[in-house]
Amino acid sequence: MTSTLPTVALIGTCDTKFDELLYVHDKLVQEHGVQCKLIDVGRTPYSHPSISFSHAEIFGNSRIPPPPDLLALPRGELISTVIKHTIPLVRSLYTSRAIHAAISLGGSGGSSLGAEVMRAALPLGFPKLIVSTMAAGDVRPYVGESDLAMMHSVVDIAGLNDILMPVLDNAAGAIAGMARAQHARLLREAPPSPSTGLPTSAPGNRRIAITMFGVTTPAVTHARAILSAYPCTTYVFHCSGAGGRALERLAASGFWAGILDLTTTELADALLGGVLSAGDTRLTAAAKARIPQVVSLGALDMCNFGPRSTVPGKYEQRNLFEHNPSMTLMRTSPSDCLTLGKQVAERLKDADPSITEIWIPRRGVSALSVQGAPFCDPDADEALFSAVREGLRGTKIPVVEDDRDINDPEFVEQMVQRLVGMLNILKR
Incomplete structure (x- = not known):
């Protein structure tokens, strides 16, 4: 059963981009009237009341053995590990109809992490948006064969300023609108197919x-x-x-x-x-x-x-x-x-x-x-x-x-x- 209000999953590294993530979180909740589930995928744990899924919850509920020392992993291996543990959580939120859109903020590493999680956990037709420093270049490694959308942040996502904030405002408005559209669609549609995650076709079609x-x-x-x-x-x-x-x-x-x-x-x-x-x-x-x-x-x-x-x-x-x-x-x-x-x-x-x-x-x-x-x-x-x-x-x-x-x-x-x-x- 879908939740009462449209809900957006916000995926980001709280240890490095918390101010920017919180800015988007508050825009979604306070200005656009949608719920937001902030998922912390950073290297080190971060604590704040706005975080819906902490480090411990992601690694504790994935049913995949966690690495013995996450902090010691090289950057590439760290990102791959976090992706592997985050996919089951986001997939579960989707299949239980607890979320209606997903957004992520990041540079090259954060964009790669968010994109791989979204492509693996969320089917075609489900709203996906990444605000990224990489969106003005070749986005094929991030988008792949999916319908993921990317928005160029122009400046790095490293401090709120009068260039980045309007970009984040637009991103929050866009994903809130997409979440509302998905929420309304789910109220009309049958549950997704267990095998594909996509809506079932009409009988006989x-x-x-x-x-x-x-x-x-x-x-x-x-x-x-x-x-x-x-x-x-x-x-x-x-x-x-x-x-x-x-x-x-x-x-x-x-x-x-x-x-x-x-x-x-x-x-x-x-x-x-x-x-x-x-x-x-x-x-x-x-x-x-x-x-x-x-x-x-x-x-x-x-x-x-x-x-x-x-x-x-x-x-x-x-x-x-x-x-x-x-x-x-x-x-x-x-x-x-x-x-x-x-x-x-x-x-x-x-x-x-x-x-x-x-x-x-x-x-x-x-x-x-x-x-x-x-x-x-x-x-x-x-x-x-x-x-x-x-x-x-x-x-x-x-x-x-x-x-x-x-x-x-x-x-x-x-x-x-x-x-x-x-x-x-x-x-x-």
Whole structure:
């Protein structure tokens, strides 16, 4: 049962940033009328009536043996240890509906601590905000595949002043508003699923993930239109690296009923050092979780870099296409495609063949590789297709080769119908 008032978890190191944490605490309680649970994650214990969860409570209730001498740990090891002990507490507050939003303040260490706790303990859709000195740079290590928001503190969180206080005022107002929205949502919704921590879907409604890139948008748009006739909800993931990681994470938790993995381009970025890599676990979770999946090779004809000047020198002689001033695409070579095809086969070979298929669009894996387009390269395509075909030979995983391109409506319709058949769902 959710608490009467919206409640915010405030995570911070009270031994180094107590004045700033107390400032936010009091703003939340006195000006915004929400409750606040201050969680002390500092190196040394700190005592104050406003602290809801002390050092001793965090380490005493985590059910994980505490280190013999916390004070002696190196900084990196200390942060990892505190994270490990804080996650169970924050997860428990979430699952018991005792909190409705979370906020943290910190520099590089505090931001890392707050971000890892929030990503591990709180699901997508739950409000998460970090006020950080690191928010003006590369925030990927903190945000990852989550929906965590970051606000730049401008000055260090080391003393209240006329620059920091308005930032903290805004942060308190923002998280209070998000907490109210979450509180109202919980009053309308069923309790979260015990396995995923996310809201349960409507009875009879299936969740289907679809992967998309700009050059496969027509395919995904058509797939969504077809699936709208069925009792399902579609979730489209942009293959930006974070999109693929989010899809895999949710697949590992069993969130999906099925996956239409039309676009596997992130594998190329992982292989060639592009900017949109989803890491080495892309295309693995569904097979392990035994989730029905129909997979294709969308946009494996390209690797993504930033502006033209950022393309590594070793690729200067490759086929490059300036998609826009901020994004340069590199055509994958026959050698690249041979490796990518082997990777696809390797990651699918242990999947359940009764609920797994891979579809090969022989006339082009993206809008840029069809006949006459900048990335049309039959030799590279054949290297990709043959590697998939040979890698799955003898596995019983169906490999369907179709003489159309990936955005062809009939190709898309047949892929969707195969997934619908695996899920055994009928039109509304």
